[in-house]
Amino acid sequence: MIFSSIRKAVKGLSIQNKFILINVSVTMFALLFAVVMAVVGEYKSKRDFILEALQVQSEMVANNTAAALVFKDKNGAKQILQSFSVSLKVHSAVIYNETGEVFEKYFSPGSSIKATGTDVSHAHDGRDGLQTHLHNKSTILNNEIHIIQKIIFEDKIIGSLYLQADISDLYDDIISYLIYTSSMALIGLALASLILIKLSKSIIRPLLQLTRLMGSVIEKNDYSIRIENNSKDEIGVLSQGFNKMLSYIEANDSKLAHELSERYKAQEHLDKLAYYDITTELPNRHFFHKQLDHAVERSITTEQKMVLLFLDLDNFKNVNDTAGHETGDILLRQASARLSDVLRQNDYICRIGGDEFAIIIENVTDMGGISIVAKKCIESLSNPFDIDGKMFFIGVSIGISVCPIDTVTSNELLINADMAMYEAKIQGKNNYQYFNQEMNEVHSYRYQLENELRHAIDKNQLELYYQPQVLSETGTLVGYEALMRWKHPEKGLIPTGDYIPVAEETGLILPLGKWLIDTACEHARQLLDDGLKDVTIAINISGIQIREKDFINNITNALNFSGLDPDILEIELTESILMNDSELVIKKVHQLKKLGIHIAIDDFGTGFSSMNYLKSFPVTKLKIDKGFISGLPESSEDEAIVRAIIAMAHGLNINVIAEGVESLEQVQILKKYGCEMLQGYYHAKPIPFDELLQSRQTEYKVY
Amino acid sequence: MRRYTHSILVVFIILIPIMSKIAYARNISEYKIKAGFIYNFARFTQWPESTSHINICLYGKDNFGSYLDDLNGKMINGKSIKTKRIRVLKSIESCNVVFLNITPPDKYNFKRVLNKIKNKNILTMSDTKNATDYGVMVGLVIENGRVGFNVNYTEINKTELKISSQLLKLAKKVI
Numbered sequence: 084m085i086f087s088s089i090r091k092a093v094k095g096l097s098i099q100n101k102f103i104l105i106n107v108s109v110t111m112f113a114l115l116f117a118v119v120m121a122v123v124g125e126y127k128s129k130r131d132f133i134l135e136a137l138q139v140q141s142e143m144v145a146n147n148t149a150a151a152l153v154f155k156d157k158n159g160a161k162q163i164l165q166s167f168s169v170s171l172k173v174h175s176a177v178i179y180n181e182t183g184e185v186f187e188k189y190f191s192p193g194s195s196i197k198a199t200g201t202d203v204s205h206a207h208d209g210r211d212g213l214q215t216h217l218h219n220k221s222t223i224l225n226n227e228i229h230i231i232q233k234i235i236f237e238d239k240i241i242g243s244l245y246l247q248a249d250i251s252d253l254y255d256d257i258i259s260y261l262i263y264t265s266s267m268a269l270i271g272l273a274l275a276s277l278i279l280i281k282l283s284k285s286i287i288r289p290l291l292q293l294t295r296l297m298g299s300v301i302e303k304n305d306y307s308i309r310i311e312n313n314s315k316d317e318i319g320v321l322s323q324g325f326n327k328m329l330s331y332i333e334a335n336d337s338k339l340a341h342e343l344s345e346r347y348k349a350q351e352h353l354d355k356l357a358y359y360d361i362t363t364e365l366p367n368r369h370f371f372h373k374q375l376d377h378a379v380e381r382s383i384t385t386e387q388k389m390v391l392l393f394l395d396l397d398n399f400k401n402v403n404d405t406a407g408h409e410t411g412d413i414l415l416r417q418a419s420a421r422l423s424d425v426l427r428q429n430d431y432i433c434r435i436g437g438d439e440f441a442i443i444i445e446n447v448t449d450m451g452g453i454s455i456v457a458k459k460c461i462e463s464l465s466n467p468f469d470i471d472g473k474m475f476f477i478g479v480s481i482g483i484s485v486c487p488i489d490t491v492t493s494n495e496l497l498i499n500a501d502m503a504m505y506e507a508k509i510q511g512k513n514n515y516q517y518f519n520q521e522m523n524e525v526h527s528y529r530y531q532l533e534n535e536l537r538h539a540i541d542k543n544q545l546e547l548y549y550q551p552q553v554l555s556e557t558g559t560l561v562g563y564e565a566l567m568r569w570k571h572p573e574k575g576l577i578p579t580g581d582y583i584p585v586a587e588e589t590g591l592i593l594p595l596g597k598w599l600i601d602t603a604c605e606h607a608r609q610l611l612d613d614g615l616k617d618v619t620i621a622i623n624i625s626g627i628q629i630r631e632k633d634f635i636n637n638i639t640n641a642l643n644f645s646g647l648d649p650d651i652l653e654i655e656l657t658e659s660i661l662m663n664d665s666e667l668v669i670k671k672v673h674q675l676k677k678l679g680i681h682i683a684i685d686d687f688g689t690g691f692s693s694m695n696y697l698k699s700f701p702v703t704k705l706k707i708d709k710g711f712i713s714g715l716p717e718s719s720e721d722e723a724i725v726r727a728i729i730a731m732a733h734g735l736n737i738n739v740i741a742e743g744v745e746s747l748e749q750v751q752i753l754k755k756y757g758c759e760m761l762q763g764y765y766h767a768k769p770i771p772f773d774e775l776l777q778s779r780q781t782e783y784k785v786y
Numbered sequence: 787m788r789r790y791t792h793s794i795l796v797v798f799i800i801l802i803p804i805m806s807k808i809a810y811a812r813n814i815s816e817y818k819i820k821a822g823f824i825y826n827f828a829r830f831t832q833w834p835e836s837t838s839h840i841n842i843c844l845y846g847k848d849n850f851g852s853y854l855d856d857l858n859g860k861m862i863n864g865k866s867i868k869t870k871r872i873r874v875l876k877s878i879e880s881c882n883v884v885f886l887n888i889t890p891p892d893k894y895n896f897k898r899v900l901n902k903i904k905n906k907n908i909l910t911m912s913d914t915k916n917a918t919d920y921g922v923m924v925g926l927v928i929e930n931g932r933v934g935f936n937v938n939y940t941e942i943n944k945t946e947l948k949i950s951s952q953l954l955k956l957a958k959k960v961i
Contacts, residue, residue, distance in 0.1 A: 147955075148952075149952060150953050150956055151952070153830070154826055156934075156956045159955060159956040162955070163955070237829060
């Protein structure tokens with residue numbers, strides 16, 4: 084118990100104190116050892132000295148008493164024994180004769196008489212004993228020295244001297260000696276300790292310094308501290324070692340710090356990659372979803388409106404397909420920049436898809452402002468994009484949904500904006516639409532339509548109707564326009580306006596278009612076989628279709644399959660198709676023309692017309708949009724426009740056909756202005772092929 | 787009384803020879819002791835190396851009797867003792883120790899004998915009164931019923947003989 088508490092106490096001491104403690108303890112033990120050894124040695128040596136002295140005395144006395152023994156002169160012997168009186172220690176000396184009897188004795192004054200009793204037994208074991216103990220014997224018993232000294236005369240033992248001495252003073256001497264040496268030792272210890280304390284400082288100091296410095300290194304986390312100790316001893320070595328270690332740590336630290344910063348950078352970069360779109364440097368979809376969630380939360384918490392705008396670039400795909408992805412990327416970058424310019428600081432824009440962007444606007448107070456933003460976006464994107472000297476045109480369809488008006492979840496917000504955007508597409512693109520609840524229904528209607536449309540071809544629900552085109556002068560049939568009709572078993576005829584946009588949005592237009600080409604060619608074949616002559620069959624081709632890779636092939640294959648001459652076919656293209664990145668379209672149009680196929684511009688006058696293309700396009704005829712025709716004869720503006728179109732077309736050597744001719748007056752006006760061909764209800768409604776085959780005309784009224 | 791008288795008589799009868807023996811013994815033991823003294827003295831004397839035997843002679847009246855002869859054959863430091871009775875002075879020269887029992891015991895007579903053996907390594911002893919005064923080296927005396935001796939050291943010094951100092955210490959008188 085005690086030992087453990089002592090040990091604990093010792094352990095708690097500082098190195099200096101430990102050092103001093105150890106040294107003092109060791110010194111103490113050393114001194115103790117020395118003192119003990121000295122005292123013991125002194126005792127032994129004193130005792131031996133006394134013993135030797137007494138032995139000498141005994142021997143001398145013994146030798147001197149030989150004569151007395153021989154002569155049996157007790158007095159003489161007594162006298163000799165008296166010499167022991169000077170020896171303070173001897174308290175009895177007895178001379179025995181050869182038979183072991185006491186011859187003469189001496190007792191020092193004050194010695195105990197009891198010695199005599201034991202004399203005989205101690206000295207002799209009878210006569211024999213005397214003989215056997217030929218050797219002198221000295222024994223030390225407690226405080227007494229007993230010496231048996233043989234008295235020899237003429238080489239014979241004639242007696243013995245038995246001496247008893249008291250060495251109790253010896254003990255007193257030794258004790259004084261012990262006290263003396265102990266005191267000296269203690270003084271020595273004290274002096275040594277003082278010196279030690281002084282000297283230990285010089286040894287310990289470097290160690291303390293080392294400790295202190297290491298302490299400050301740890302405290303301040305400063306690894307640039309170095310210990311100055313150039314001594315060659317172990318502490319010096321330790322200090323050097325520490326210095327090396329600190330240098331190493333410092334270097335490592337900076338390496339680590341460097342690596343860490345590199346890592347952070349890499350992490351940042353990764354984060355950026357994860358969250359940012361490389362091309363446009365806008366946040367990407369991942370970031371967007373996060374941001375949307377937060378914006379919704381904030382909107383709900385702060386009870387402020389938040390608006391999500393969903394932007395889908397129109398005709399971007401065309402740019403990509405015709406001019407390549409690099410151009411596409413550049414265009415995207417420029418488009419993003421333009422959009423960003425339109426927005427305010429706190430408005431959040433990100434790229435969430437191929438040509439899709441999303442804008443989050445928070446804390447909206449006035450919805451009118453949102454409409455302005457949407458308009459600005461459309462305007463800025465409708466300006467041409469100049470990339471490597473080439474001009475590109477795109478538009479944007481925007482869908483807008485509002486939180487919390489439309490919904491309070493980000494998911495629904497997205498869906499709603501998407502539907503609104505879709506509606507914008509349907510409405511002719513390049514516009515913006517606010518989400519309303521009806522869109523849900525319309526959307527689901529459209530969705531349903533889409534699904535059914537997919538199978539419409541397989542289920543033979545599609546039909547081609549034909550409307551005749553006649554010469555205004557003679558009323559002679561010059562061609563038929565083939566029009567697609569979808570006859571749904573339950574819903575009946577589904578309006579073209581409903582499903583064509585869906586088809587175009589979903590890409591279903593391609594199989595539809597192919598079906599159209601194939602079927603029209605088949606019908607053409609049948610008509611020819613039926614005796615039809617000098618008539619063209621016109622089919623409507625969408626922009627999407629003409630851009631299709633296999634478009635030309637499909638046409639040629641269909642023509643070949645039906646064994647038709649290409650010039651029986653007329654392709655109707657709307658103005659807008661030709662407006663946009665004409666290069667591809669122009670190329671294909673030229674290819675068509677080269678094949679001998681006729682080209683007609685449909686709905687002329689309705690698009691943003693840049694009539695440049697008329698110069699370069701090998702156009703066979705222009706179709707004046709029915710909108711202008713229906714205004715005749717009431718609208719003088721329409722009349723003026725119609726007249727202008729016809730004049731211009733004639734100026735370019737292009738024939739003109741009027742769509743939607745419904746009255747004789749219209750016929751007359753058109754004839755007046757020189758419109759070559761007419762198409763409309765006035766002459767015939769579009770009718771199914773079977774009907775046509777059975778009851779076709781070749782002459783129509785034009786009066 | 788009668789019974790006791792018997793035992794007393796017996797005791798006396800037994801005692802008488804004992805007592806006489808004691809008396810006699812006392813008388814006899816004196817010369818036994820003295821013989822012993824002679825022997826011992828001879829032992830404590832350092833004889834010259836040339837000595838082969840220790841001849842102990844008696845000149846004069848023989849009071850020793852067989853006690854002296856008992857010394858015959860005893861060894862002293864490897865030399866054996868021969869005892870002799872001498873009648874003629876001349877024979878003294880062969881002695882190592884001579885015990886003189888001169889009559890009449892006076893100085894003149896002693897001088898006469900001692901002159902004869904002057905400067906010879908002979909130890910002279912005697913138990914005549916004042917023997918040492920007369921020039922005898924060792925004189926035996928009786929004091930308090932005990933035999934002691936005096937030593938004439940001067941005389942001893944004239945010879946090559948050496949006496950152990952122990953002996954001198956035991957001496958009653960040394961001159």
